Amino acid sequence: MLSKLADSTPAMPGLMLASAAGSDSQRTLYPYVTGTSVVGIKYKDGILLAADMGGSYGSTLRYKTVERMKPVGKHSIIGASGELSDFQEIMRYLDELILNDNMWDDGNSLGPKEVLNYLTRVMYNRRNKFNPLWNSLVLGGIKNGKKYLGTVSMIGVHYEDNHVATGFGNHLARPILRDEWHDDMTFEEGVKLLEKCMRVLLYRDRSAVNKLQFHSETLINVNDKLLLLSTAFEWLSKMPKFYTHKQIAKITEEGVTISQPYSLKTFWGFSAFQNPTVGAEGSW
Amino acid sequence: MDAISGDLNAPHSMGTTIIGVTYDGGVVLGADSRTSTGMYVANRASDKITQLTDNVYICRSGSAADSQIVSDYVRYYLHQHTIQLGQPATVKVAANLVRLIAYNNKNMLQTGLIVGGWDKYEGGKIYGIPLGGTILELPFTIGGSGSSYLYGFFDQVWKEGMTQDEAEKLVVKAVSLAIARDGASGGVVRTVTINKDGATRKFYPGESLPLWHEELEAKDSLLDILSAASPEPMVS
Numbered sequence: 001m002l003s004k005l006a007d008s009t010p011a012m013p014g015l016m017l018a019s020a021a022g023s024d025s026q027r028t029l030y031p032y033v034t035g036t037s038v039v040g041i042k043y044k045d046g047i048l049l050a051a052d053m054g055g056s057y058g059s060t061l062r063y064k065t066v067e068r069m070k071p072v073g074k075h076s077i078i079g080a081s082g083e084l085s086d087f088q089e090i091m092r093y094l095d096e097l098i099l100n101d102n103m104w105d106d107g108n109s110l111g112p113k114e115v116l117n118y119l120t121r122v123m124y125n126r127r128n129k130f131n132p133l134w135n136s137l138v139l140g141g142i143k144n145g146k147k148y149l150g151t152v153s154m155i156g157v158h159y160e161d162n163h164v165a166t167g168f169g170n171h172l173a174r175p176i177l178r179d180e181w182h183d184d185m186t187f188e189e190g191v192k193l194l195e196k197c198m199r200v201l202l203y204r205d206r207s208a209v210n211k212l213q214f215h216s217e218t219l220i221n222v223n224d225k226l227l228l229l230s231t232a233f234e235w236l237s238k239m240p241k242f243y244t245h246k247q248i249a250k251i252t253e254e255g256v257t258i259s260q261p262y263s264l265k266t267f268w269g270f271s272a273f274q275n276p277t278v279g280a281e282g283s284w
Numbered sequence: 285m286d287a288i289s290g291d292l293n294a295p296h297s298m299g300t301t302i303i304g305v306t307y308d309g310g311v312v313l314g315a316d317s318r319t320s321t322g323m324y325v326a327n328r329a330s331d332k333i334t335q336l337t338d339n340v341y342i343c344r345s346g347s348a349a350d351s352q353i354v355s356d357y358v359r360y361y362l363h364q365h366t367i368q369l370g371q372p373a374t375v376k377v378a379a380n381l382v383r384l385i386a387y388n389n390k391n392m393l394q395t396g397l398i399v400g401g402w403d404k405y406e407g408g409k410i411y412g413i414p415l416g417g418t419i420l421e422l423p424f425t426i427g428g429s430g431s432s433y434l435y436g437f438f439d440q441v442w443k444e445g446m447t448q449d450e451a452e453k454l455v456v457k458a459v460s461l462a463i464a465r466d467g468a469s470g471g472v473v474r475t476v477t478i479n480k481d482g483a484t485r486k487f488y489p490g491e492s493l494p495l496w497h498e499e500l501e502a503k504d505s506l507l508d509i510l511s512a513a514s515p516e517p518m519v520s
Contacts, residue, residue, distance in 0.1 A: 032415040066420070085419075
């Protein structure tokens with residue numbers, strides 16, 4: 001069942017004559033189209049992930065509606081920063097992994113921990129061959145009522161925690177999360193906290209783009225049955241509807257909903273911003 | 285923690301301007317016609333919009349050799365695929381074949397591509413495949429060194445659901461603007477419009493393009509200007 005070690009072998013063998021013709025094996029490359037931070041937290045009912053929708057090309061903010069978070073199987077969500085083409089390839093590997101898992105038809109399915117473990121092996125083995133997948137990944141999910149949130153980097157460093165971040169998020173978001181995250185946050189608290197992190201990233205990360213997406217994994221109580229609701233959901237103002245019985249049932253019947261991208265307001269009204277160089281002309 | 289981000293070597297000078305836009309009913313692909321080796325213009329009338337199938341075309345930028353070999357391979361595979369399938373290939377399949385080659389040979393290739401076409405399932409579609417082999421299905425996309433000058437332009441004028449005429453005019457205007465400012469783009473503007481009725485090539489020589497800032501009307505000779513004006517000494 002174990003899919004073969006995912007190296008640069010293409011899906012259709014024989015198609016890639018160039019790389020098969022014994023030319024120099026691929027070595028460390030540089031990223032071209034990149035995504036920036038992903039931030040994730042555990043909350044009372046599950047997992048929340050947030051990322052902007054930017055695809056930068058060097059210093060150009062080239063693509064502004066890129067989905068950097070995707071559902072994986074029945075239980076997980078993946079978020080990626082770094083090279084977009086490598087993330088697209090990782091999604092192909094994961095599709096194959098999930099397909100093979102389903103083909104067993106044994107009632108069991110890969111949970112988030114197992115998926116992250118698979119990804120860790122992929123990332124680490126690529127690193128050992130000096131041909132990394134240039135991504136930092138966040139993997140969150142719930143299986144059997146148990147919440148899971150972990151991360152793996154392009155060199156294979158992996159760990160799980162109550163809150164994780166990639167890229168700039170490590171430096172800007174994690175301190176906020178360390179201070180303000182607590183166990184059993186409500187959905188609203190979780191979204192507000194993530195938005196606080198995303199706003200700081202928008203201010204201070206040059207490659208950030210003001211178009212965000214949220215993804216959540218939640219356990220919902222519907223008619224006394226605990227159901228997993230894998231959704232990318234709409235803006236907070238619509239949330240009150242989310243918790244009524246009728247709406248939940250409707251959502252679970254409809255399946256996964258596409259998130260509505262939205263933008264954050266930014267604040268520039270500090271008096272110190274008005275005339276910053278008063279008394280010190282020439283400074284900035 | 286993340287490893288060092290390494291040498292972010294992204295936008296290399298890619299002498300070209302290429303554009304692909306969708307409109308209500310199909311797509312319009314556009315490109316300039318300049319191929320340069322260093323400072324010399326090797327070909328001033330090149331055709332950068334290459335046919336892959338009857339209904340799918342590709343805009344090439346970056347290394348001429350790399351983009352040509354990728355197109356040749358994809359054309360070859362698509363031909364076989366069409367025979368096996370028994371009907372025209374979809375734009376998505378064509379674009380994904382391009383991606384496969386671009387991604388798996390990312391270390392060796394220096395080419396940014398735009399795949400555009402029309403098929404009966406999805407209608408007109410544009411796929412951008414920049415350096416690295418990312419594939420993105422987009423309502424419009426621009427590429428090549430000249431594209432740097434067009435991001436603001438498109439941010440302002442782009443709208444969904446244009447007519448074919450609007451889309452063609454937009455593409456021609458955009459390429460012409462890029463040519464005005466990008467030394468690596470020049471020559472004529474070529475467009476290919478693809479819809480359910482097939483693909484149509486158009487050609488816009490320099491004189492047919494609008495004049496931009498600090499550009500003057502082309503004349504045959506100074507003598508024409510002098511004879512047209514009243515006999516006065518030339519004043520600077």
